[in-house]
Amino acid sequence: MSHRVLLVDDYEPWRRFVASTLSASAHWQVAGETADGLDAIQKAKALRPDLILLDIGLPSLNGIVVARRIFEHDPGIRILFLSENSSWDIVEAALRTGAQGYVLKSDAERELLPAMESIVEGRQFVSSSVKPPSSKVASA
Amino acid sequence: MTDHGAAARMLQAISTRLISETTCDSLYLQILDAASTLMSADAASVQMLDTDQESLLLLNWRNFHPSSAAYWQRVAAGAGSTCGRALRENNRVVVSDIESCEFMAGTQDQQEYRRSGIRAVQSTPLCSRSGKPLGMLSTHWTNPHMPTEEDFRLFDVLARQTADLIERTLAAEAIRESEERLRLITNTAPVTIWMTGIDKGCTYVNQAWLDFTGRPLEAAFGSGWADGIHPEDGKRSWDTYAKAFDSREPFQMDYRVRRHDGAYRWMRDTGVPRYHSDGAFAGYIGSAMDVTERKLAEEALSTINQRLIEAQEEERAHLARELHDDINQRLALLTTRLSALARAASTTEGKRTLEEAHEEVVSLTKDIQGLSHRLHPPRLEYLGIADAAAALCREISSQQGVEVCFQRESVPEELPKRISVCLYRVLQESLQNAAKHSSAEQIEVFLRGGGDHIELTIRDFGAGFDLEAATACGLGLTSMKERLRAVDGRLTIETKPQRGTLIRARVPLS
Secondary structure (H helix, E strand, O other), X not given: OOEEEEEEOOOHHHHHHHHHHHHOOOOEEEEEEEOOHHHHHHHHHHHOOOEEXXXXXXXXXXXXXXXXXXXXXXXXXXXXXXXXXXXXXXXXXXXXXXXXXXXXXXXXXXXXXXXXXXXXXXXXXXXXXXXXOOOOOEEO | OOOHHHHHXXXXXXXHHHHHOOOOHHHHHHHHHHHHHHHOOOEEEEEEEOOOOOEEEEEEEEOOOXXXXXXXXXXXXXXXXXXXXXXXXXXXXXXXXXXXXXXXXXXXXXXXXHHOOOOEEEEEEEEOOOOOEXXXXXXXXXXXXXXXXXXXXXXXXXXXXXXXXXXHHHHHHHHXXXXXXXXXXXXXXXXXXXXXXXXXXXXXXXXXXXXXHOOOHHHHOEOHHHHHEOHHHHHHHHHHHHHHHHHOOOEXXXXXXXXXXXXXXXXEEEEEEEEOOOOOEXXXXXXXXXXXXXXXXXHHHHHHXXXXXXXXXXXXXXXXXXXXXXXXXXXXXXXXXXXXXXXXXXXXXXXXXXXXXXXXXXXXXXXXXXXXXXXXXXXXXXXXXXXXXXXXXHHHHHHHOOEEEEEEEOOOOOOOHHHHHXXXXXXXXXXXXXXXXXXXXXXXXXXXXXXXXXXXXXXXXXXXXXXXXXXXXXXXXXXXXXXXXXXXXXXXXXXXXXXXXXXXXXXXXX
């Protein structure tokens, strides 16, 4: 049985790369694609995918807001962020939405499929290159 | 023979009039009559020392020939008269008979005494209580005469009173001249000048104020001066004045005033407390000048600065997007391909080369991402101002090794982008300045929403700085101020050397 995936990324060559990576495996099936944040929310509702691969920098709504809205509507859905943004504060904010994973695009060739497998099996996954900073800040 | 009882009453009457009267001429005549009575003299004169200190001016006289009076209108210290000699010697001079007086012999003064029918004369110098020469009181007799010491006893009391009168006249004259000079200066000054009394009400405005406002003098008195102030500036300017007034502090403020032609002009008003000679508070004095042109130039400059800052911000955001959305996406794809190629490489050498290329591209991607983030922080867009500010605090803390405490309260979830960018940049600049220059171990940052506004404060307890010098030489503070002006906000900075710094940026939310 294959898992249905929604691809959300405004860079078309990247979507093609992911689609071709997934097509090599019988586990995955691309259920839909979109380059736009608002459209991603609509497609998530309409397609009810097993997993959403979500970029952060998107037109009309950024990925973090998109994830929040999707979870509001469907708290059980699974989201894996796939972004080239490695800032810890952004990774942290992305994971705070309820998303189960965060993979850096530069690590995707190696980590994308293991991450997707982990998430559909109910575990979390964060790229090995993403590390929290050490600082003296105190936040209230 | 002098009637001492009558003379004493006369002196008493003069004393009373000296206290109560301000017109001197009739008093001088009364003094001359008293002098004549006290000394049983036939004529008398009173003179005042001229400002050159070397001659006497005739103030009033009794029973001189008019020609003699004209001749003695001014008497030099070296003249042949008793008064001229008394001035030179600063001592009383008595001549019992002018016909046998050596120093008078052959002088014009002797001729004038004869013309006025005078044979004997005495001149007594009038001095202030501190001993300063002020004038001369003289009495004259038609027959040879030598007054006794007893005659001079009451006369000297009169001389004392006369000296007081002259001193008062001189003081009044000095004040009048001073006031005249002041009036001349204030009325020809190119600025409006005003004075207020201890009740804060206006008591004086100069001609420039009347010309500027086109209103009559009476209109300025009390609180009338404030009637011409622009309604938007009225309360603020009154509060500034009243606050300074109550604490007796100098103040400076700008406000708009309606000119005679109905146009509102910006005035820069400066006031200081004034005090009487005994130290008692007397009110305020100040001046205001038309700074409209300067204000317009400043505003034009400020608008240009704001536009430049906004244009720069837009350009940075554009460049950051280009780097992120295009270059970085392509690089990310390239890294995945290199990674795939490395994995599929048939030789160890080929695999190693491709892995190295992959690492280089990953490193390049990170560098470009760093550059993009410095140009325009994506966190502001993705996280909102509160989380972005917290992240910035963590970042500065980690980079600069200083503890940064961040607190937030009631920050709206969504803010206009211009305001978020403004507050973020102010925080960035303030934290960098504090971390680099204050030597503070801890910086406190507080971001608080207040319904109709949002306020950011950055406080450290470090070295502080000279605000004037920093404003003059650094673009940082100016740029912060301009950023806030662009969103109708306000920046206030409280700092003193060794007393830390408090920066407060407040932006209205409408």
